[in-house]
Amino acid sequence: MRKHTSPRRQVRLLALVAGAALALTACSAGSLGSSGGDGDGVSLTFLVDSNESNLAAAESAAAAFTALHPDLTVEVEGRPGGSEGDNIVKTRLATGDMPDVFLYNSGSLFQAIGPVQNLVPVSDQPWVADLETNFKDVVTAEGQVYGAPFGPQMTGAVLYNKRVYADLGLEIPRTWEAFMANNAAVAAAGLTPVIQTYGDTYTSQLFVLGDFHNVSSAEPDFAQRYTAGEAKYATSPAALEGWQHLQELHDAGYYNEDFPTAKLEDGLRQLGAGEGAHYPMLSNALAVLALTSPEGAQDVGIFPIPGDDPATNGLTVWSPSGVYVPKTTEGAQLDAARQFQAFLASPEGCAAQAEGATPTGPYAVNGCELPDDVLPATHDFQSYIDAGAFSPALEFLSPIKGPALEQITVEVGSGIRPAADGAALYDEDVRKQALQLGLEGWE
Template identity: 65%
Template sequence: MRFRPLILLAVTGLALSACSAGSLGSSDDEGGGKVALSFLVDNSEDAARIGEQLARDFTAANPDITVKVETRPQGAEGDNLIKTRLSTGDMTDVFQYNSGSLFQALAPQKNLVSLDDQPWVGHLDDNFRTTVSTGGRTYGAPWGGFIAGAIMYNKAVYARLGLQVPKTWAAFMANNARIKAAGIAPVIQTYQDTWTSQLFVLGDFHNVTAAEPDFPARYTRNQARYATSPAALKGFRHLQEVHDAGYLNKDFASAKFDDGLKKLARGEGAHYPMLSSAVSTIVANYPQQAGDIGLFAIPSDDAARNGLTVWSPAGVYIPTSTAGAKLDAARKFLAFIASPAGCASTGTASTPVGPYAVKGCRLPADVTQVAKDTQQYLDRPGGSSLALEFLSPIKGPALEQITVEVGSGIRPAADGAALYDQDVRKQAQQLGLEGW
């Protein structure tokens, strides 16, 4: 299950018309040896803008192929539409959709064209390729960049207090003590928007797999649990520890997401566990302070293995209903998307909030420090890994309520982890997974 509230931070939901005014062709066959592709994207403003830019730039380089951009609803309605059109053979020639578990739900081996014979597949980031592959085959090109689940921090506060970015939890807590002594809230939490409470758990997953590499597989088979895994339990313990130490902003129970970003931007708080895509809101609302905001991975017990948890970009896919000249054109289109030229096209339409998933694609010089900090982790071997939701279909619906309770001192960390293990059991049974 994709964690929609977090991922939707990266885009703005705005319904658009079913097809774009800037489309380059309206018929399937334009004649004269030209091929017209239909391209379906979600109806967010950002997605439509990127789709249009990719279509224009691709056709400029391939004048014998035109691309018509169409849009679909987001959320469950969009999921159902995708599945219905695939099952009836009525899908567009190319379409954009989630990676990870929702991609797996499309029955890729039946409904999508394998891309392993395409040279560009070897240039995909390994984290991304994992999320668009099944049965040893790869089916998607990346749509946009990675998002990190980490700690956004105020670099101006760090500079003023002479602090260094921590890699261990002990160093992080020592920084918090100095920040509190300076009269600044060390850790911002915004529990009025309950979904924001989950980052200490979800963003810590790189550290879980660094300690227990087989945790995702065992977790999916009901052979590992948060309450009994020392590594997985630490995310819940972190929530409890920052609360019990008095390191939270005084209004943590009533503050909302926008309040948290304001406190971070103004230096009223030093750390905010959050998705890196939130920096786009800071850029929009606090442009003068946006340069003060950086990012570091949630610290672990082992500095040598500390790294970043990332959420994969969505994918662009070709349905098996695309054939003949259209299939050849669709392959060329995906090759363009998964190239430095395609990355540049995407960046022209929408300022990147995180690193691209194609080797050789570099972020523009004027991106945020948050994006640059994220890139450094992806560039380092072993410096990043996927969030659990891309490695297992199991995610209980009550996590955000449980993390609010633990982070508010209402429920001990161990009890919260055990309760969450009960919560995921219900979902695993609904999915019919073995071992549950």
């Protein structure tokens, strides 16, 4: 059922920088996708944001679905990403012009498109029982589930060079103290302990955002109190640590010399070549690594950002986007759209997506297995999911994420602003956004 990834198909993974940045910032451009099959009966239009990997996975899934249902055709239509794409989705829903089925964010942005008013619920569908719990939660509104997952889950963690670790006799650190000891050993060997790439400013956020599993382990109600205006980064000892880690690593001189101007591809090249040992990054950057350093990618693994307690160490995970059906889809179109959602939320649907774009993380459907030829780091990611050692990212538990975060983390990581001042400044950035959203408990 699953075929191995060919070099030609790996080239189609070009989510590249846009794909990695999209999870933390809004930036991409769109184009029209292509046909999913030649069915003679009902024809569905599937609207997706047009980064290369999403289009490739959508086209592959559409073709596989039509092969199973020759009387149904799925046409893949691309749209821009980022804020332009958000406006297109909201406008088409508001005007009743949304295609039969569409791909959009889960979590807080999903809540912003009025799911109860605009979408067809799927809670009564049998496949919902096979959805990963966190994903189910982030596509639920007023007790009803609305989406099928599309694409793999993603984590913000530490990519590390396994060859460097083997050469230096290092073990995966489960505490920050052990991580810093490893960094000291790497520096003594003449290599870069921690790669940073502030030429792409969004990459500076990982020590804060990827640390949320540690925050929620120490303060399980942090997300709720944060949304209510009660918990702050500057006053929560657990939440402040991510900022302190940024400053500590800079002050120790553990970053690469070119960190102020280096970009994602530079950091991945250094990691793959073994010039540096660690690179805190989003797991979907593995697709870029496979292209920029195919051999080096085989030496790269992944582990969670270390915290204080080895017993609770785990990954911070971003749920995949959802596939939704608008209420304007009716009759035979609605029946076909429901079948398409069920297909996507099945092992066959996951395999079809993987044929179009090799996954860089596990799927959010029970029974979906990764292809044999995924990168070692992707297998590492899966092992933490299997062990239950993970938590959803803060943005799936709260609607608040201040827009200036990446600029402030660049300042702290560059030694321009102390960690405590950076956290306090971000708290003010968050306050402004909470007021814009009209949340209760904020002044």
